[in-house]
Amino acid sequence: MKKKDTKTRILDTAERLFAQKGFDAVSLRNIIASAKVNLAAVHYHFGSKQALLHAVVARRLRPINEERLAGLAEARAKAGKRAVKLERVLECLFLPLFRVQANPKVGPTFSRLIGRVLFDRNANLQKFMMSELAEVIPQFSAALDASLPGLAKEETDWRSHFMAGAMAHTLCNADLLAKFTGTQFEPSDYETTVRRLIDFTAAGFRAKASPPTRPRKKK
Amino acid sequence: MKKKDTKTRILDTAERLFAQKGFDAVSLRNIIASAKVNLAAVHYHFGSKQALLHAVVARRLRPINEERLAGLAEARAKAGKRAVKLERVLECLFLPLFRVQANPKVGPTFSRLIGRVLFDRNANLQKFMMSELAEVIPQFSAALDASLPGLAKEETDWRSHFMAGAMAHTLCNADLLAKFTGTQFEPSDYETTVRRLIDFTAAGFRAKASPPTRPRKKK
DNA sequence: ATTTAATTCAAACGACTGTTTGAAACATGC
DNA sequence: GCATGTTTCAAACAGTCGTTTGAATTAAAT
Numbered sequence: 409m410k411k412k413d414t415k416t417r418i419l420d421t422a423e424r425l426f427a428q429k430g431f432d433a434v435s436l437r438n439i440i441a442s443a444k445v446n447l448a449a450v451h452y453h454f455g456s457k458q459a460l461l462h463a464v465v466a467r468r469l470r471p472i473n474e475e476r477l478a479g480l481a482e483a484r485a486k487a488g489k490r491a492v493k494l495e496r497v498l499e500c501l502f503l504p505l506f507r508v509q510a511n512p513k514v515g516p517t518f519s520r521l522i523g524r525v526l527f528d529r530n531a532n533l534q535k536f537m538m539s540e541l542a543e544v545i546p547q548f549s550a551a552l553d554a555s556l557p558g559l560a561k562e563e564t565d566w567r568s569h570f571m572a573g574a575m576a577h578t579l580c581n582a583d584l585l586a587k588f589t590g591t592q593f594e595p596s597d598y599e600t601t602v603r604r605l606i607d608f609t610a611a612g613f614r615a616k617a618s619p620p621t622r623p624r625k626k627k
Numbered sequence: 628m629k630k631k632d633t634k635t636r637i638l639d640t641a642e643r644l645f646a647q648k649g650f651d652a653v654s655l656r657n658i659i660a661s662a663k664v665n666l667a668a669v670h671y672h673f674g675s676k677q678a679l680l681h682a683v684v685a686r687r688l689r690p691i692n693e694e695r696l697a698g699l700a701e702a703r704a705k706a707g708k709r710a711v712k713l714e715r716v717l718e719c720l721f722l723p724l725f726r727v728q729a730n731p732k733v734g735p736t737f738s739r740l741i742g743r744v745l746f747d748r749n750a751n752l753q754k755f756m757m758s759e760l761a762e763v764i765p766q767f768s769a770a771l772d773a774s775l776p777g778l779a780k781e782e783t784d785w786r787s788h789f790m791a792g793a794m795a796h797t798l799c800n801a802d803l804l805a806k807f808t809g810t811q812f813e814p815s816d817y818e819t820t821v822r823r824l825i826d827f828t829a830a831g832f833r834a835k836a837s838p839p840t841r842p843r844k845k846k
Numbered sequence: 847a848t849t850t851a852a853t854t855c856a857a858a859c860g861a862c863t864g865t866t867t868g869a870a871a872c873a874t875g876c
Numbered sequence: 877g878c879a880t881g882t883t884t885c886a887a888a889c890a891g892t893c894g895t896t897t898g899a900a901t902t903a904a905a906t
Binding site: 428429430432433495520523524527528529530538545549561562563565566567568569570571572573574575576577578580581582584585587588589590591600603604605606607608609610611612613614615616617618 | 647648649651652714739742743746747748749757764768780781782784785786787788789790791792793794795796797799800801803804806807808809810822823824825826827828829830831832833834835836837839
């Protein structure tokens with residue numbers, strides 16, 4: 409446990425720095441200096457800086473996505489022929505992701521990274537994320553649809569989009585909540601955060617759509 | 628109208644490139660090559676790359692924030708002694724921001740930029756954004772509180788945070804909606820987008836909070 | 847113990863970074 | 877016309893960037 413091998417030292421350090429400053433703002437030399445490894449080790453073990461980023465993300469995201477799918481499958485089995493309840497679907501989606509916040513070692517670091525990655529427009533990274541989410545998205549999209557009978561697919565898609573924004577922002581920028589509003593944020597209490605997020609988004613999903621054209625004048 | 632001066636050519640080009648690739652990923656030489664100006668012109672007119680970014684953001688964000696405050700003031704005046712309705716507050720917050728999407732010239736470009744900026748963790752930029760929003764945040768925060776009688780301030784803060792995430796994600800990554808779900812996105816129809824966003828977030832704000840401790844087992 | 851493979855290392859590659867400089871070119875007021 | 881202040885320009889500054897190389901070291905296999 410004491411001394412980690414070069415590969416994981418690079419991964420850990422890259423994760424921390426990418427999360428703190430962003431992919432472009434961190435150089436390989438920043439990483440190897442902090443990880444105390446040789447510069448060429450990065451290319452030996454990962455091939456390129458971009459591939460290192462993918463490895464950093466995949467290491468944490470893959471177990472999370474597996475947990476998500478397993479949770480959803482279990483909920484489906486329990487529900488039998490009935491559709492899984494909306495709140496339950498959202499919980500399967502959020503909980504595995506926010507659970508890492510409770511781990512003081514990697515939590516704050518990875519939370520920021522994953523939020524950052526979700527919003528990054530690096531083309532390679534986006535393609536990589538698409539492939540990482542290739543299973544999760546259609547599964548949860550279908551579950552959401554089933555839990556919202558009568559809601560048009562287009563509306564479900566838009567509201568999923570809103571939900572994704574709220575989720576990523578909460579994960580990534582929770583510290584801004586304290587900065588802007590003064591309300592404190594306790595990373596260890598991720599269950600309360602998830603509960604709040606579920607309350608908000610579930611109500612959003614169930615909202616009655618207002619008529620397409622807003623009236624110009626009140627009266 | 629034909630030939631713009633150096634300063635605005637730099638601003639326009641920087642806005643486009645920052646939005647496309649991000650602040651760190653774009654070099655001053657990328658900008659001056661595309662804008663067809665001299666490299667030193669950037670420092671002559673703006674002082675530094677960071678200051679250029681601030682100028683790019685401020686040029687569009689300042690009128691938007693003025694419009695937001697004016698809209699809220701007008702709604703307050705109309706409401707008299709009553710509190711402004713939640714949906715109306717949200718409309719004042721969203722509409723000026725999303726209106727730029729309808730402008731095919733700057734819309735897609737600035738939308739991405741502002742979304743990117745809201746999530747960026749560049750310390751200087753964050754300080755700058757705080758000062759740019761110094762008026763808007765407390766005003767709207769107070770209006771939201773007033774429109775949600777009985778909701779604890781802590782809840783309002785969290786839900787404002789969720790709302791901000793949904794807003795930024797929608798503004799910045801609307802194209803992902805098509806990519807992930809297949810549902811098309813029409814930038815010219817920003818009013819429908821805003822209506823959808825208001826429906827979702829207003830319902831989220833009004834959601835009944837579920838009890839703090841989730842039951843471990845169903846039965 | 848010797849050969850083979852995996853890993854680490856210092857050094858260099860060429861290209862690119864934000865910023866500064868001081869001389870030109872331009873515009874303006876007198 | 878000349879002087880003034882503003883704006884443009886090419887060139888250089890001092891670094892940093894991701895990546896590659898080939899030799900030195902360590903580990904594993906025979």
